[in-house]
Amino acid sequence: QLQLQESGPGRVKPSETLSLTCIVSGGSMSSRGYYWGWLRQPPGKGLEWIGNIDYYGTTNYNPSLKNRFTISLDTSKNQFSLRLASVIAADTAVYYCARPRISGTTYYFDTWGQGLLVTVSS
């Protein structure tokens, strides 16, 4: 059974770079049909999609986040990553990695990591 696990710092200082990794287990990332994604949820608020990456490394991001995020892939390590430079307090959130699926006109995330709370604070 596929499992995802976020790893990274729980606290980052303003203006620093946030780097998170999602470790994929119970399955291979080498399938060309799969995508991998990141989402976040500020405390007490709703879910926000950050972006996805496919097997070939092609990415697409939430246009409202103004190109602040970078997602990359390392299939040899069975992991993918998220990078956010120059963090601000509003980036405080639980960050989730998840597996996006597309089936016809249905777009959904079928597997989620447990989430990692990242606090931006000096």
Place this chain on the structure above:
Amino acid sequence: SSELTQDPTVSVALGQTVRITCQGDSLRKYFATWYQQKPGQAPLLVIYGKTNRPSGIPDRFSGSGSGDTASLTITGAQAEDEADYYCNSRGTDGDFWIFGGGTKLTVL
């Protein structure tokens, strides 16, 4: 459109039926997906496609839709169904994914 709208709160008496709705232009073209999220937990996929349930999701959960509105129906709500529910689909203006603001379901 890049928006999905949900009622912030909905309540239901134990054992009764409740419908949670999600509205947006993208739902005229794409199916809604529904997630359940309990406090401190990651979202859990409950309905995708027209009315597909992942393995382990009780059959009291079902989905439907018409026009720009999708619905998640819980028939015979249980205490353990108290949670936040989110809908999502693809945006219509580009290759991006959108979420509704979430509905907090209270089981009385």
